[in-house]
Amino acid sequence: MTELDGTLTDLARLRSVGEPIVSLYLDVRWADEQQRERVRLFVQERVRQTLAHYPPGTPDRPALDRTLQRVLAHVGQLTTQASQAEKDGFALFACEGLGLWQPMLFRRPFAPELCTDAIPHLTQLARLADDLEPAIVVVPNQAGADLYEVRLGELAAESSLRGFVPRRDRDRFNPGAARPGQRFERQEKDGRHEEAFVQRNRRAAAAEVELRLARTPGAHLVLVGTAQNVAAFERELPERARARVIARLPRPREWEGAGGARRDGVVAGASGAVAEHERAAERRIVDGLVGEALRGGLGVVGPEDVVQAVNEGRVHRLVLEEDFQRAGWQCDRCTALGATRGADLCPYCGGDLHTVQQLGEALVARTLAGGGAVEVVAHANRLHGYRGVGAFLRQTAPTGLRGASPPWPTAPGASQP
Numbered sequence: 001m002t003e004l005d006g007t008l009t010d011l012a013r014l015r016s017v018g019e020p021i022v023s024l025y026l027d028v029r030w031a032d033e034q035q036r037e038r039v040r041l042f043v044q045e046r047v048r049q050t051l052a053h054y055p056p057g058t059p060d061r062p063a064l065d066r067t068l069q070r071v072l073a074h075v076g077q078l079t080t081q082a083s084q085a086e087k088d089g090f091a092l093f094a095c096e097g098l099g100l101w102q103p104m105l106f107r108r109p110f111a112p113e114l115c116t117d118a119i120p121h122l123t124q125l126a127r128l129a130d131d132l133e134p135a136i137v138v139v140p141n142q143a144g145a146d147l148y149e150v151r152l153g154e155l156a157a158e159s160s161l162r163g164f165v166p167r168r169d170r171d172r173f174n175p176g177a178a179r180p181g182q183r184f185e186r187q188e189k190d191g192r193h194e195e196a197f198v199q200r201n202r203r204a205a206a207a208e209v210e211l212r213l214a215r216t217p218g219a220h221l222v223l224v225g226t227a228q229n230v231a232a233f234e235r236e237l238p239e240r241a242r243a244r245v246i247a248r249l250p251r252p253r254e255w256e257g258a259g260g261a262r263r264d265g266v267v268a269g270a271s272g273a274v275a276e277h278e279r280a281a282e283r284r285i286v287d288g289l290v291g292e293a294l295r296g297g298l299g300v301v302g303p304e305d306v307v308q309a310v311n312e313g314r315v316h317r318l319v320l321e322e323d324f325q326r327a328g329w330q331c332d333r334c335t336a337l338g339a340t341r342g343a344d345l346c347p348y349c350g351g352d353l354h355t356v357q358q359l360g361e362a363l364v365a366r367t368l369a370g371g372g373a374v375e376v377v378a379h380a381n382r383l384h385g386y387r388g389v390g391a392f393l394r395q396t397a398p399t400g401l402r403g404a405s406p407p408w409p410t411a412p413g414a415s416q417p
């Protein structure tokens with residue numbers, strides 16, 4: 001779960017019956033005029049190609065034309081500005097008829113894409129949300145801990161938890177510590193005394209971290225420091241918080257610097273740990289999904305079975321390969337989706353069908369709109385063998401035995417919002 005979840009769900013519920021929704025993704029890392037020009041040309045060319053599909057006189061053309069001109073103006077302005085500090089990717093969703101104009105900048109670049117469709121194209125945005133899961137970075141110390149919250153690849157908050165630590169030196173000149181033996185005892189006592197404070201500070205920091213984890217569902221924990229400090233801090237965490245630790249890192253030297261260098265170091269350290277965790281998680285997810293599907297559990301693989309599950313509103317988590325490319329159809333009457341080629345009429349309701357060029361985008365939007373999650377995974381042989389798509393299913397209601405229901409439910413679109 002990330003900051004983007006609400007945005008993704010809201011966008012996924014949009015559907016335009018009039019002029020199409022424009023989805024635009026750009027890589028806005030430009031070092032010179034040539035790169036800016038390339039971005040401008042890409043958008044101009046895609047706008048020209050898009051409008052070519054709407055000859056003058058087509059009912060939706062005037063509104064679409066106005067939206068696209070606004071997009072061109074916005075991109076023109078974006079490319080004349082100095083490079084946005086720490087912003088590498090730009091996404092925009094626009095449709096005049098829906099009153100939609102949503103530009104967004106992110107820390108990670110997108111593959112350039114401008115398309116028009118009845119639905120917004122959300123795969124790239126869903127992938128970003130899923131790859132840049134939030135992380136809480138904890139650097140424990142004697143007084144407590146330094147905390148950093150990294151969201152969508154950016155430092156969102158930083159704070160220092162500081163408790164009291166007594167200074168040993170101050171007490172050492174105490175006249176009571178004059179005799180040699182007593183002095184040794186005194187040091188021992190000071191040591192225990194200090195350790196008690198350090199322990200208390202550690203507990204307070206652990207409690208604060210637990211609170212923040214509860215506030216940020218899906219956030220990972222990254223612990224930074226010496227093995228000893230990290231282990232001592234980790235012992236204070238309850239089991240459920242410890243389960244969210246994805247990395248234990250030594251403190252990099254650049255973190256000792258002040259301000260910008262340290263913040264960049266924190267973001268880089270957290271992003272690296274999250275990316276590595278995500279790659280491993282993707283493999284586990286695909287293995288788990290294929291295993292579940294093969295033993296007839298709560299998982300399906302392959303476009304036909306996934307489309308059916310989406311139509312029935314049963315997808316809990318869609319798993320899609322990043323390069324999934326496939327056309328399908330959608331029913332004009334009941335909005336059911338289909339993956340089969342050459343179908344004439346809707347097998348659910350007998351309605352007319354129209355072609356959906358990017359079935360993947362339709363599956364992503366339908367899943368998100370229904371409250372499901374989307375996991376976009378790197379191209380991997382395991383899922384590719386099932387044509388790049390699968391889905392974990394919701395637990396079916398105890399009364400609705402799987403397999404006992406008719407092959408086509410009467411209104412597949414009915415369970416969709």
Ligand SMILES: [Zn+2]
Binds near residue numbers: 331333346351
């Ligand atoms: Zn239908």
